[in-house]
Amino acid sequence: MATEKITLTPVGFVKTKAVGREVRHRSTVSEIIFRGKLAEALDGIEDFSHLFVVFWMNKISKEERKTMKVHPRGRKDMPLLGVFATRTPFRPNPIGLTLVELLKVERNVLTVRGLDAFDGTPVLDIKPFDYWDTVEAATVPEWWRKLEKERSEKRELSE
Amino acid sequence: MATEKITLTPVGFVKTKAVGREVRHRSTVSEIIFRGKLAEALDGIEDFSHLFVVFWMNKISKEERKTMKVHPRGRKDMPLLGVFATRTPFRPNPIGLTLVELLKVERNVLTVRGLDAFDGTPVLDIKPFDYWDTVEAATVPEWWRKLEKERSEKRELSE
Numbered sequence: 552m553a554t555e556k557i558t559l560t561p562v563g564f565v566k567t568k569a570v571g572r573e574v575r576h577r578s579t580v581s582e583i584i585f586r587g588k589l590a591e592a593l594d595g596i597e598d599f600s601h602l603f604v605v606f607w608m609n610k611i612s613k614e615e616r617k618t619m620k621v622h623p624r625g626r627k628d629m630p631l632l633g634v635f636a637t638r639t640p641f642r643p644n645p646i647g648l649t650l651v652e653l654l655k656v657e658r659n660v661l662t663v664r665g666l667d668a669f670d671g672t673p674v675l676d677i678k679p680f681d682y683w684d685t686v687e688a689a690t691v692p693e694w695w696r697k698l699e700k701e702r703s704e705k706r707e708l709s710e
Numbered sequence: 711m712a713t714e715k716i717t718l719t720p721v722g723f724v725k726t727k728a729v730g731r732e733v734r735h736r737s738t739v740s741e742i743i744f745r746g747k748l749a750e751a752l753d754g755i756e757d758f759s760h761l762f763v764v765f766w767m768n769k770i771s772k773e774e775r776k777t778m779k780v781h782p783r784g785r786k787d788m789p790l791l792g793v794f795a796t797r798t799p800f801r802p803n804p805i806g807l808t809l810v811e812l813l814k815v816e817r818n819v820l821t822v823r824g825l826d827a828f829d830g831t832p833v834l835d836i837k838p839f840d841y842w843d844t845v846e847a848a849t850v851p852e853w854w855r856k857l858e859k860e861r862s863e864k865r866e867l868s869e
Contacts, residue, residue, distance in 0.1 A: 557718045557766050557832065559803045589802065592778045595795035598851035605764070605805055607716050619751045635836050636754035643748065644718045646764055646835045648807070650843055673716065676805045677794050681854055684809055685844040692757035695840055 561673035562589055563659070565606065565666065575667045580654065583661045583674055590659040597656045601680035604666055607673040608645035615641045629694050636692075647672075650680060720832035721748055722818070724765065724825065734826045739813065742820045742833055749818040756815045760839035763825055766832040767804035774800045788853050795851075806831075809839060 563585035573579060583604065585593065596602070618641035623629045634642045647668055655662035661677075668674075678684075722744035732738060742763065744752065755761070777800035782788045793801045806827055814821035820836075827833075837843075 555720075555832075557720065557768075557834070559716045559718070561714075561716065562802050589778075589794075592792040592794045592802070594779065594792035595789065595851065596792060598849070599795070600847075600849035601845050603807060605807065609716075619748075620753065630754065633751040633753035633755060635748075635751045636758070636838060638837060638840075642835060643721050643751070644834050648762060648764065648835075648837050650845065652845075673714075675716070676801060676803050676807075678797060678807050679795060679850075680845065680848050681797075681850050682848075682858070684807075686760050686809065686811075686839065688759075689839050689841075690757070690759035691838075691840050692754065699841070 559675055561607065561675060562586060562677075563674045565668045565670060565672040565674060567666070567668070567670045570670075574669055577665050579666065580662060580664050581666045581668070583663060583666075583677070585659040585661070585674075587659050593656060593659065593661070596653065596661070596677075596679060599679040599681075600653060602651055602653055602661075602663065603678040603680060603684070604647070604649050604651055604663070604668070604674060605676040605678070606647040606649075606668050607675055608640045608647050608668075609671075609673055610669065611640050611645035616643055616645060618642070623694055623698060626698070629698070646675070718834055720766065720834060721745060722833045724827045724829060724831040724833060726825070726827070726829045729829075733828055736824050738825065739821060739823050740825045740827070742822060742825075742836070744818040744820070744833075746818050752815060752818065752820070755812070755820070755836075755838060758838040758840075759812060761810055761812055761820075761822065762837040762839060762843070763806070763808050763810055763822070763827070763833060764835040764837070765806040765808075765827050766834055767799045767806050767827075768830075768832055769828065770799050770804035775802055775804060777801070782853055782857060785857070788857070805834070
């Protein structure tokens with residue numbers, strides 16, 4: 552099987568004041584600064600409320616990219632799973648994919664809420680969210696529902 | 711702004727008998743053949759019903775990647791929009807993102823339904839679909855709703 556290499560140039564970068572764990576808060580507001588000459592490629596994006604951001608997790612090392620199995624969120628009480636069965640950043644191509652809310656468009660800068668990417672992260676592409684991107688009755692594993700339940704309970708406690 | 715290049719190696723390839731327009735049918739069944747040594751990275755994927763496939767649209771030329779504006783689906787009666795406001799394959803980094811149904815997992819081969827990628831397309835990553843990937847009340851533009859309405863009417867006629 553041919554495994555020729557693919558070369559990409561970022562279309563822009565993430566700008567955020569969030570650091571460390573703050574980056575994962577759903578309320579975090581960030582900017583995506585596109586290369587200036589791409590401003591016109593954003594025309595019309597303002598009519599969508601949500602976008603998928605496709606980004607490159609550039610802090611992941613060459614060694615980490617060789618990871619085959621992980622416990623979800625590092626939790627040893629969770630099953631040991633293949634990286635493709637999780638959203639871990641440790642994967643052969645550390646591409647991030649996050650659904651964000653679009654708050655503002657100004658020339659080559661998008662302001663978005665909910666992007667879990669560090670300051671300086673290269674952005675590869677964005678995709679406007681539409682109704683082909685979702686499914687009403689999706690199945691997720693038991694471990695996923697358990698982690699999600701814990702997360703929402705923790706959120707209630709902190710409110 | 712630094713625009714250092716990013717290099718990726720495909721994790722696998724699409725195998726499909728669909729050609730031309732068939733590729734866009736939601737009922738199209740394809741295989742994703744992962745590199746053999748990545749088989750264990752798929753462990754646990756079978757507990758998800760749906761996945762996002764992130765792929766590289768390798769038929770798009772260097773010139774086509776410079777496209778800034780398009781009419782959605784080439785329709786001149788639709789507004790002229792920035793490529794990022796559409797899902798056109800003509801974009802700076804021709805990355806495809808499609809939600810598919812997972813039908814079968816056999817070692818390093820996933821069988822999926824609804825992947826609009828040609829035979830031989832390099833796959834960059836897959837992401838299991840979970841409830842963070844969707845939003846209940848998303849806004850889409852008027853032109854999107856119009857195209858979608860036409861599509862569903864056409865589908866009804868052909869049934």
